[in-house]
Amino acid sequence: MESPAEGSLVRGGDEPEERAIEAALRPKNLDDFVGQARVRQQLKLVLEASRLRGKSSDHVLLSGPPGLGKTTLAMIIAAEMNAPLRISSGPAIQHAGDLAAILSSLSEGEVLFLDEIHRMSRPAEEMLYMAMEDFRVDIVVGKGAGATAIPLELPPFTLVGATTRAGLLPGPLRDRFGFTGHLEFYTVEELELVLRRSAGLLDLKVSSAGFSEIAGRSRGTPRIANRLLRRVRDWALVHGVEQIDARAAGAALDMYEVDSRGLDRLDRSVLDALVTKFGGGPVGLSTLAIAVGEEPETVETVAEPFLVREGLVGRTPRGRIAMAAAWTHLGFAVPDGVFGREQFASVGLTEESFQPLLLEDDELA
Ligand SMILES: Nc1ncnc2c1ncn2[C@@H]1O[C@H](COP(=O)(O)OP(=O)(O)OP(=O)(O)O)[C@@H](O)[C@H]1O
Numbered sequence: 001m002e003s004p005a006e007g008s009l010v011r012g013g014d015e016p017e018e019r020a021i022e023a024a025l026r027p028k029n030l031d032d033f034v035g036q037a038r039v040r041q042q043l044k045l046v047l048e049a050s051r052l053r054g055k056s057s058d059h060v061l062l063s064g065p066p067g068l069g070k071t072t073l074a075m076i077i078a079a080e081m082n083a084p085l086r087i088s089s090g091p092a093i094q095h096a097g098d099l100a101a102i103l104s105s106l107s108e109g110e111v112l113f114l115d116e117i118h119r120m121s122r123p124a125e126e127m128l129y130m131a132m133e134d135f136r137v138d139i140v141v142g143k144g145a146g147a148t149a150i151p152l153e154l155p156p157f158t159l160v161g162a163t164t165r166a167g168l169l170p171g172p173l174r175d176r177f178g179f180t181g182h183l184e185f186y187t188v189e190e191l192e193l194v195l196r197r198s199a200g201l202l203d204l205k206v207s208s209a210g211f212s213e214i215a216g217r218s219r220g221t222p223r224i225a226n227r228l229l230r231r232v233r234d235w236a237l238v239h240g241v242e243q244i245d246a247r248a249a250g251a252a253l254d255m256y257e258v259d260s261r262g263l264d265r266l267d268r269s270v271l272d273a274l275v276t277k278f279g280g281g282p283v284g285l286s287t288l289a290i291a292v293g294e295e296p297e298t299v300e301t302v303a304e305p306f307l308v309r310e311g312l313v314g315r316t317p318r319g320r321i322a323m324a325a326a327w328t329h330l331g332f333a334v335p336d337g338v339f340g341r342e343q344f345a346s347v348g349l350t351e352e353s354f355q356p357l358l359l360e361d362d363e364l365a
């Protein structure tokens with residue numbers, strides 16, 4: 001049997017074709033970048049100030065869950081500064097020498113984008129501290145007692161770091177960024193704007209209700225919104241539908257097993273097991289995983305973050321529980337006294353202990 005975690009429209013998608021289309025749909029300047037009003041406004045100020053000063057901008061750290069626009073913003077920063085952009089990533093920099101090679105070849109004012117910056121090796125990280133602060137690195141030549149450090153001046157550059165796990169970034173590194181932008185999940189209205197723009201670029205006719213239908217299933221994430229739009233486009237083409245309305249969008253996405261709240265097959269099977277097999281829980285993670293035929297880790301890291309974020313599933317020390325919204329979403333009446341506080345009381349928790357049990361954003365990334 002195919003694993004429910006595979007082939008889902010709301011996850012994965014790192015194929016070259018996928019990336020090429022993503023690149024084509026990327027907004028190229030700050031004004032086209034939808035949503036994230038605060039980050040956009042702050043960034044605008046940082047960039048404008050550096051323009052007035054005639055200097056390269058402070059280093060910028062962008063954090064937030066996948067698909068919310070970190071890479072897009074890094075490209076926009078370079079474009080707005082009229083500066084060349086160099087792209088690398090934490091996992092690609094395993095030795096300090098790898099970083100030294102990149103840094104020493106930067107031109108003045110260049111923007112260096114380091115994706116997944118939390119995954120850089122320690123020695124490279126330490127080299128980066130000095131480069132960010134003093135625009136200088138020490139290149140170590142030779143080994144053992146004969147090794148010497150040759151200082152090398154760097155041209156001023158702007159580092160843009162991106163991370164899905166801001167919490168994993170060591171303090172000294174975080175402190176060296178002059179500006180940190182934390183990207184939040186998008187509202188349905190914002191996703192509608194993202195979709196409108198993409199539909200324009202793809203030359204697709206979609207009604208307002210069609211946009212909101214797709215936006216509502218996009219899990220607060222522009223990347224998913226764009227991906228769903230392309231699948232709806234395929235569906236419309238095959239079915240000879242010219243104007244995509246809510247019904248067409250809904251039918252297309254139902255067929256791809258992305259439901260009205262953006263849950264996919266795995267999410268739904270977890271929810272379904274929790275509610276129908278375990279009466280809403282609490283049930284231990286491994287028991288739940290067996291019931292859906294998945295590894296506990298898959299359930300915990302692939303399905304749960306979104307279910308918890310949506311308030312469908314709660315995590316308690318006694319196990320997972322289905323929240324009222326889960327029963328409703330599956331079309332069941334919410335059982336009496338099972339939900340909310342009473343249920344927490346039944347597993348030995350008070351109201352106060354409820355809040356900390358919901359995962360922090362960072363853990364959800
Ligand atoms: N604010 C936005 N407005 C319009 N489109 C957006 C916006 N943010 C992201 N997108 C679209 O979503 C896609 C994914 O964005 P991007 O690659 O920047 O995400 P990311 O945060 O870098 O994700 P990852 O953590 O996986 O690298 C882009 O192709 C872009 O078209």
Ligand SMILES: [Mg+2]
Pocket residue numbers: 070071072115162
């Ligand atoms: Mg990215």
